[in-house]
Amino acid sequence: MGGNGRMPLFLVSAVPPWSPARRARSALILPEGKQDGGGWARAVRREERSLLMHGIGCVCCARPDAAADLLAGLFWEWVRARQTPFDEVVLVEEDAAAVERRALALRSHALVAARFDLRPDRLPV
16 A cells, blocks of 8 residues: 555556566556566456447446456455455556546546556656
């Protein structure tokens, strides 16, 4: 946990080249097609939205943000100590524009904003 009581959440466009020790205490959320390099405390593939939806934005096809759902699940598992412990989360997006869009969406998600310290503008070292 960070000094503000929230877990650091790095939003990046590429998997960071962290040491094995840091990977072993970090969770990673990846889109399909990106490679993780292994060694993470927890690695999760994010399910992409289907292109075969009924309509764009219609009520029957709208669903909550998959990344927010994954983050909520990771936090719940972390609180209940049901998995390998981790200190921070890395969420990988396709590119810098997607990082910015995701940051806006997650900042407006009350539970994610309360539990995670979003860091889209700083590359984790």
